Amino acid sequence: MKKITIILALIIVSALFAGIVSADPDYREVAQGNAAFVYEDIKVPTDSSSLIQYSDGQNPQTKNIISGKEGKFQLTKEVVNGMYGVYYYDGTPGANTYIYIWYPEISLKAELTTGKDGISTAGDSIDGKSINKNTNVTFKIGSPKVAPALGNASAQLIFTTPAGGKTNEFGGYNFNNTTLTSVETVIPNSTAPGKDAEAGTWTVQAQYKTPPFNDYAEKSNAVTFNVQSTSLILTAAKDSVVRSNPFVVTIQGDSLAYYLIYLDGASESDINPTLQPLQDGWQYNDYDYVGGAIFKTDASGKRNVQYNTIAETEDKTYTIKVVAMKQEDDEWIPDFAEYDTTKVKVEKGAVTISATGDGSYFIGAEIKLTGTNTDSSDVYLFITGPNLATNGLALKTVGGTNEPAKDNTQPVSVKTDNTWEYKWNTENCGLDTGAYTIYATSILTNGKSSEKDTAKTGETAAKLSDAEYATVSVNLKTPFIFAAPSGTVIAKGDKVYIRGTAEGDPSKLQLYIFGPNKFVYDSITVEDDGSYEKKIDIGSDWASNQYYVVIEHPMYNNKIDVQVDDPQDPTELFIYNVDGYSIQSSFIVAGPGKLQGANAADALTKMIDSPNIDDKYTKLTFTVSEPWIKLVNPGDKAVGMKFTLSGTTNLAVDDQILVDVTSSSFSAVDKTQSSPTSGVSRTTKVVAGEGGDNTWSVEIDTTNWNLDEYTIKVSGIEVDISTSTTFNVVEKLPDTPTPTATGATAVPTGTTATATATPATPGFGAFVALAGLGAVALLVLRRN
Known part of the structure; x- marks a missing residue:
């Protein structure tokens, strides 16, 4: 049985092999120099067994070899392997022994x-x-x-x-x-x-x-x-558009064909959308139709057509119609049998306006106005308020020519993102304090009027209702200045701080100090929040007396109007007349003929009160006196006690005071024993007292101190002044001692002048009275 199976298998294999060998496909004969193609069975002029392609036609290093038999070759895609070009069929390059092999591209x-x-x-x-x-x-x-x-x-x-x-x-x-x-x-x-x-x-x-x-x-x-399903289509990119913006419709029709496009039903008397000039495909305008022109489509039958709108374009729905053109008697005419329409609604835009801050501003400040405008490319600003022109004034010219709103030739440009911004500097706005309303309009209007009017440019200023607009309210107020000294009685060699607030965003303030044979002229920098601080060092050469301080605010024009002859070494103060050349008033502050103290300060404030300048001032006084420190004797203390040393002084708040407590005697101690701690040295700061004098204090601990007499010395660190006293540390207190006050200088309290500070005080007569009060204080000081 196995032998039969084997025999049958051999018979089948032999039959298949015989079939392949006996197959004789139809080979196409390719003559020398002709072309053959992939997928073909070919026969070359000789009985060659190979087709050889060389890399450069001569180099024996081959690039591709195709095997065959008796000049016959099957050019499969795998055999050719993408190597196209010349192949030699006798094995070597020769002038008459080659063919071409290509791919059958289509x-x-x-x-x-x-x-x-x-x-x-x-x-x-x-x-x-x-x-x-x-x-x-x-x-x-x-x-x-x-x-x-x-x-x-x-x-x-x-x-x-x-x-x-x-x-x-x-x-x-x-x-x-x-x-x-x-x-x-x-x-x-x-x-x-x-x-x-x-x-x-x-x-x-x-x-x-x-x-x-x-x-x-x-x-x-x-x-x-x-x-396409139909032969002519007109579509709009948008169903609606805010005026001042373009819109595009697209014709889709026959390729390279001519079409009439126009605004169907539009009136020539209206302000309609207009065609963008010289756009692609435009042939010529057809003035028989509103917004009409002939356009030619591209190869795909398409053409985009742009219409533009302006701020005055009528806000309504427009019907755009396209009609095919046909030739009749060598003339192109509309074929109204083939048309299409689309609708685009042109809408009004909107205008907004806002002002930074809380709506209340000091005259002289910059007010930033911002907003949006989707209705036009410009914003016109005008302002209304107490006793201004009925219809308002052009905001950009307020304080200049005071032009009416209808003559505003300087609109604010709207950015590409529809926002706008304007910084209004009120420094020279020419307006008084009060409540005002600022209008932002999309077109030039006759202010807030309900009637049109002719502007100076010859154009017509529209009535307010014809424009898109928005309003914002602003309240203008007068800047003020306030000042106060860090103390009313200042010790020689110490310092005083002038602190306060100056509103209205001034670039600087001017400081004047008048005293006996003393004049200080300096500027003060103001912080962004309106606060300021000026440190004044009171030299030891300053006379004990009353000093008068005036601080000048530049106000609306941000200019200090009181002038000096020499800023480095001033001897004269003066102000100009309105003409800016002639001097209205002046007085001497240094040298022969000078005004002194309260009289000079009074003359300065009267000068600033002149109606020819807008500056304001505030005033204050302080008294310079000899430095002193008082120390309250603590009395005897039992060893181990804790107590407070304290006193008063006219040194400035935050001044440093050194307190030394030392043993009055000296005793030797065996070198093998440790010396017990006796005495202390501490620093402390001066603090404001409840009355007219400042205070100081320090805590003392006598634990492990020797029984002895101790000296207390209190000294100023920044100012050369000291005082001292003694007390005893005993084993046990027999009774409670009565404290006594000691001091280097006894100065009665309650005799110094208090500071005054007002936003605006006409005149400086109070300084003269204060000068008399200061003289009394000096007499008291001298008697003591």
């Missing part, structure tokens, strides 16, 4: 039929585009190698319908067999999809009909196009 073009004799012109491809059902298309099949070599090759076009079906038919013509006559064969049967063609996306490819390429060669590139 390509396809689909173009609009626009050229002579119904043939398309180059470049008008429909690939990726849309065509109408009546758009003629020409197909071109590219066969760069096969058609010239074979002479009888043919191809077919295979169309894929929008539904996914396959067909050779398109536009009523069957493209199932086209003879390829050259490198690029133009199929003469130009055709349109036809009215019954399925609307949607079509794809077409070319395929060889000639064996063996029909079964093995790849199809051509795919050309995809869209067939």
Whole structure:
């Protein structure tokens, strides 16, 4: 049984082998120098067993070898392996022993039929585009190698319908067999999809009909196009648009065709959208129709048309109509049988305005106005308020020519993101304090009037209701200045701080100090929050007396109007008249003829009170006296007690005071014993007292102190002044001691002048009275 099975198997194998050997395929003979193709079986002029391709035609290093038998070769894709070009069939390079091997490429073009004799012109491809059902298309099949070599090759076009079906038919013509006559064969049967063609996306490819390429060669590139359901469509990119912005409508019709587009039903008396000049496809304007012009579509039958609007464009719905053009008696005329329409609504935009801050501003400050405007490319600003022009004043010219709102020639430009910004500097606005309203309008208006008027430019300023607008309220107020000294009685060699607030954002303040044979002229820097602080060092050479301080605020013009002859060494103060040249008033502050103390301060404040300048001032006084420190004697203390040393002083708050407590006696201690701690040295700060004198204090701990007499010395660290006293540390207190006060200088309290500070005080007569009070204080000081 096994032998029978083996015999049968050998018979089957032998039969198969015999079949292969006996097979004799039809080999195409390829003459010397001609072309062969992948997928073909060929016969070369000799009985060669190999086809050899050399890398450069001469180098014996081969690039590809194809094996055969008796000059016959099967050119499979795997054998050729992508190596195309010259092959030698006698094994060595020779002038008459070669053929070409190529791949059977095929390509396809689909173009609009626009050229002579119904043939398309180059470049008008429909690939990726849309065509109408009546758009003629020409197909071109590219066969760069096969058609010239074979002479009888043919191809077919295979169309894929929008539904996914396959067909050779398109536009009523069957493209199932086209003879390829050259490198690029133009199929003469130009055709349109036809009215019954399925609307949607079509794809077409070319395929060889000639064996063996029909079964093995790849199809051509795919050309995809869209067939529209109707022949003429007009669409709008937007259903509505805010005026001052453009809108675009799109014509989709026949390729390279002419169409009339216009605003259907629009009146020439209205302010209508207008065509963007010289846009692509524009041929000429047709003035028989409002907003009308002739446009030519591109190869795909499409053309975008842009209309522009302005701030004055009528806000309503516009109907845009497109009509096909036809030739009649050598003239192009509208064919109203073929048209389409679309609608676009032009809407009013909106304007907004806001002011930074809380709405209340000091005159002289900068007010930042911001907002949006979707209605136009400019914003016009005007202001209304107490006793201003009835319809308002142009904001940019307030304080200048005081032009009415209708004559505003300086609008604020709107940015591309529809925002706008304007910084209004009220320094020279020419307005008094009060409540005002600022208007922002989309077009030039006659202020807030309900009537139109002619502007100085000759244009018509619209009534307010014809514009888009918004308002914001601002309250302008007068800046003020306040000041106070860190102390009213200042010790020689110490310092005093002048602190206060100056509103209105001044760049600087001016400081004046008047005293006996003393004049200080300096500037003060103001912080962003309006606060300021000025440190004044009271030298030990300052006389004990009363000093008068005036601080000047530059106010609206941000300019110190009181002038000096020499800022480095001033001797005279003065102010100019309105003309800016002649001097209105002046007085001497140093040298012969000078005014002193309260009289000089009074003259300065009267000068600042002049109606010719806008500056304001505040005033204050302080008294300079000899430094002193008082110390309250603590009395005897039992060893181990804790107590507080304290006293008063006229040194400034935060001044440092050194307190030394030392043993009054000296005793030797054995070197083997530790010396017990006795005495202490501490620093402390001066603090403000409840009365007119400042205070100081320090805590003392007598634990482990020796029984002894101790000296207390209290000294100023920044000011050269001290006082001292003694007390005892005893084992036990017999009774409670009565504290006594000691001091280097006894100065009665309650005799110094208090500081005054007012936002604006006309005149400085109080300084004269304060001068008399200061003289009394000095007499008391001298008697003590």
